[in-house]
Amino acid sequence: MNTPHTLFEKIWRRHVIVQRGDSDALLHVDRNFVHEGSMFAFGALAKEGRNVRKPRQTFAVADHYVPTLNRERGMAGIADPEVRNMLELLENNARANDVVHFGIDDPRQGIVHVVGPELGITQPGLIVTCGDSHTSTHGALGALAVGIGASHLKQILATQCLWQKKPKTLRITVDGALGPGVSAKDVILAIIAKIGTAGGTGHAIEYAGAAMRALSIEGRMTVCNMSIEAGARAGMVAPDDTTFEYLHGREYAPRGAHWDQALALWRTLPTDEGATFDREVTLDARALEPMVTWGTSPEDALPVSAAVPDPASVSDADRRARMEQALRYTGLTPGTPLQQVKIDRAFIGTCTNGRIEDLRAAAAVLKGRKVTVPSWVSPGSTTIKRQAEAEGLDRIFREAGFDWRASGCSSCASMNGDIVPAGERCASTSNRNFEGRQGKGSRTHLMSPAMVAAAAVTGRITDVRKL
Amino acid sequence: MKPFTKITAVAAPIDMANVDTDKIVPARFLRKARGADYGKYLFHDIRYNADGSDNPGFILNQARYRNVQILVAGDNFGCGSSRESAVWVLTDYGIRSVIAPSFGDIHYGNALQNGLLPVRLPDATVKKLRQQLHEQPGALITVDLESQTVTGPDGAVCPFDIDPSNREKLLKGLDDISLVLQNIEAIEAYEKRYHGELPWLA
Numbered sequence: 062m063n064t065p066h067t068l069f070e071k072i073w074r075r076h077v078i079v080q081r082g083d084s085d086a087l088l089h090v091d092r093n094f095v096h097e098g099s100m101f102a103f104g105a106l107a108k109e110g111r112n113v114r115k116p117r118q119t120f121a122v123a124d125h126y127v128p129t130l131n132r133e134r135g136m137a138g139i140a141d142p143e144v145r146n147m148l149e150l151l152e153n154n155a156r157a158n159d160v161v162h163f164g165i166d167d168p169r170q171g172i173v174h175v176v177g178p179e180l181g182i183t184q185p186g187l188i189v190t191c192g193d194s195h196t197s198t199h200g201a202l203g204a205l206a207v208g209i210g211a212s213h214l215k216q217i218l219a220t221q222c223l224w225q226k227k228p229k230t231l232r233i234t235v236d237g238a239l240g241p242g243v244s245a246k247d248v249i250l251a252i253i254a255k256i257g258t259a260g261g262t263g264h265a266i267e268y269a270g271a272a273m274r275a276l277s278i279e280g281r282m283t284v285c286n287m288s289i290e291a292g293a294r295a296g297m298v299a300p301d302d303t304t305f306e307y308l309h310g311r312e313y314a315p316r317g318a319h320w321d322q323a324l325a326l327w328r329t330l331p332t333d334e335g336a337t338f339d340r341e342v343t344l345d346a347r348a349l350e351p352m353v354t355w356g357t358s359p360e361d362a363l364p365v366s367a368a369v370p371d372p373a374s375v376s377d378a379d380r381r382a383r384m385e386q387a388l389r390y391t392g393l394t395p396g397t398p399l400q401q402v403k404i405d406r407a408f409i410g411t412c413t414n415g416r417i418e419d420l421r422a423a424a425a426v427l428k429g430r431k432v433t434v435p436s437w438v439s440p441g442s443t444t445i446k447r448q449a450e451a452e453g454l455d456r457i458f459r460e461a462g463f464d465w466r467a468s469g470c471s472s473c474a475s476m477n478g479d480i481v482p483a484g485e486r487c488a489s490t491s492n493r494n495f496e497g498r499q500g501k502g503s504r505t506h507l508m509s510p511a512m513v514a515a516a517a518v519t520g521r522i523t524d525v526r527k528l
Numbered sequence: 529m530k531p532f533t534k535i536t537a538v539a540a541p542i543d544m545a546n547v548d549t550d551k552i553v554p555a556r557f558l559r560k561a562r563g564a565d566y567g568k569y570l571f572h573d574i575r576y577n578a579d580g581s582d583n584p585g586f587i588l589n590q591a592r593y594r595n596v597q598i599l600v601a602g603d604n605f606g607c608g609s610s611r612e613s614a615v616w617v618l619t620d621y622g623i624r625s626v627i628a629p630s631f632g633d634i635h636y637g638n639a640l641q642n643g644l645l646p647v648r649l650p651d652a653t654v655k656k657l658r659q660q661l662h663e664q665p666g667a668l669i670t671v672d673l674e675s676q677t678v679t680g681p682d683g684a685v686c687p688f689d690i691d692p693s694n695r696e697k698l699l700k701g702l703d704d705i706s707l708v709l710q711n712i713e714a715i716e717a718y719e720k721r722y723h724g725e726l727p728w729l730a
């Protein structure tokens with residue numbers, strides 16, 4: 062009998078080139094993504110006189126700094142010379158190194174973690190890297206996807222390999238079915254609230270259970286995306302027919318005989334019966350409500366029916382101090398029902414929740430309604446934007462009073478200038494509510510697309526199920 | 529990379545858990561070319577007042593921490609984004625080591641690439657160190673990578689764990705690319721076999 066292995070273990074073993082000691086391995090990297098922020102790695106590479114060793118295995122996407130307005134004018138529409146410089150650097154670095162580049166004008170442009178899966182570049186069983194922490198998103202297709210910093214990116218560009226210490230494994234099983242109005246975003250916020258932002262540190266998470274199997278690839282990406290907010294090295298879901306159907310026919314997916322061969326391999330990847338994990342966590346999907354954050358860490362998430370917590374009820378001094386600071390920053394008073402919290406803005410988009418399914422969920426709420434606060438939506442990719450327009454979603458958003466923007470990271474980290482002004486409170490589908498994340502002094506409340514749409518309509522945090 | 533062997537230096541207590549990389553360096557500075565003095569962006573939004581003057585309430589602005597080289601922080605230091613700038617602002621400011629109960633994984637890896645030694649110590653030990661630093665502001669701590677120990681202001685010696693290969697690289701200041709390329713024959717043989725089996729991935 063063969064020893065049973067986990068999905069993670071199977072991918073890891075296939076990619077070890079050299080083993081050093083018990084846990085250190087030199088791994089082959091199948092797919093590497095770069096974006097504007099990769100300028101540091103390219104710069105250092107050039108300074109050392111090195112080239113990209115496997116240019117066909119790296120893909121460049123402009124996302125963090127692209128403007129979401131005036132896009133029909135391309136580069137010429139960018140007012141900020143520093144931003145233009147970032148985009149030009151990426152383009153030049155890609156060209157100089159023979160790397161495919163989905164630039165500001167490319168019909169396939171979008172957020173790197175949306176574009177990779179959407180074009181079929183990301184596939185089951187691969188090791189995927191990107192100089193960005195939300196690389197974990199790609200794990201939704203059954204890949205081992207890890208975010209790295211500039212030095213490691215430089216190494217991958219130069220060698221197509223990466224030294225990694227083997228992470229521990231954590232299986233999070235979400236049993237049961239999600240109730241109406243409860244989505245993938247609520248699942249991952251509930252997980253982070255439960256295990257904490259350091260709960261997954263040093264681990265690769267596999268999400269399993271009936272609720273995960275029932276999610277679309279889009280939903281699985283939302284969950285895997287925020288694995289990093291649980292501190293994990295990676296998040297993944299075993300590939301199944303949903304995965305294969307999603308990938309079939311995509312531009313970079315294998316075709317013909319290669320597709321059949323790939324499929325046969327992909328079917329061997331799911332975790333074997335009896336395989337063990339270093340840790341297990343379970344959650345009951347039936348018990349989940351729409352979730353909202355109140356503080357400045359993604360673990361500060363509560364069901365929408367709850368009230369702002371009271372630091373005085375917490376015994377650990379460090380934790381109490383952190384809660385007090387979070388409440389000072391967000392300007393909230395303990396005991397206030399979350400649904401009484403007024404918002405100033407609403408934002409839908411990002412690699413967490415900028416996919417077609419997210420836009421459909423928000424549009425379903427907005428249809429026939431009007432927003433009461435400035436609201437905008439930036440689709441996760443230009444492809445998604447076109448698809449949404451073909452489905453008439455843009456009209457619903459516009460008629461409700463939403464700004465229908467072009468695709469990019471936009472107000473997630475606000476690097477392109479789409480900032481939330483200081484002191485303003487934003488209902489956002491993004492992944493981080495850190496101090497200053499959406500701009501200096503900005504206050505972020507994380508929630509699902511349907512919940513953001515509901516908040517945009519009422520001007521306060523709202524239970525979408527009761528709207 | 530600057531090697532790390534042993535330092536004895538002023539340590540500052542950072543009484544915050546989950547210090548995220550946006551707090552260490554806000555996103556709007558990530559477009560600044562490396563080479564400029566990155567140290568000035570460290571903890572930018574809590575370190576300076578709105579008018580650009582120093583916030584006297586922020587610990588590193590106190591004169592006694594002018595030569596700080598060690599930070600002692602709360603749990604999950606450096607969580608959040610993968611930005612290596614969050615290491616560069618620390619090293620450019622003069623920080624050589626951060627002691628905390630745990631670190632964001634990516635930040636931990638980035639630190640090791642830049643000669644910044646992240647030291648994981650048990651929660652109770654870290655709390656005790658911070659308490660001593662509050663009682664004796666400006667006190668010194670010794671971080672010794674060779675013996676894998678931290679010596680607190682009270683002279684208590686605490687051992688810490690670090691992966692042996694990371695320790696070796698840090699002690700010698702070795703560059704990872706050359707370490708990888710020492711294996712070029714194994715890499716090429718692997719790729720030949722792997723891409724022979726899965727040609728669409730080449």
Ligand code: SF4
Nearest residue numbers: 195411412470473474
């Ligand atoms: S959308 Fe946000 S989290 Fe995703 S890659 Fe862009 S900045 Fe990062």
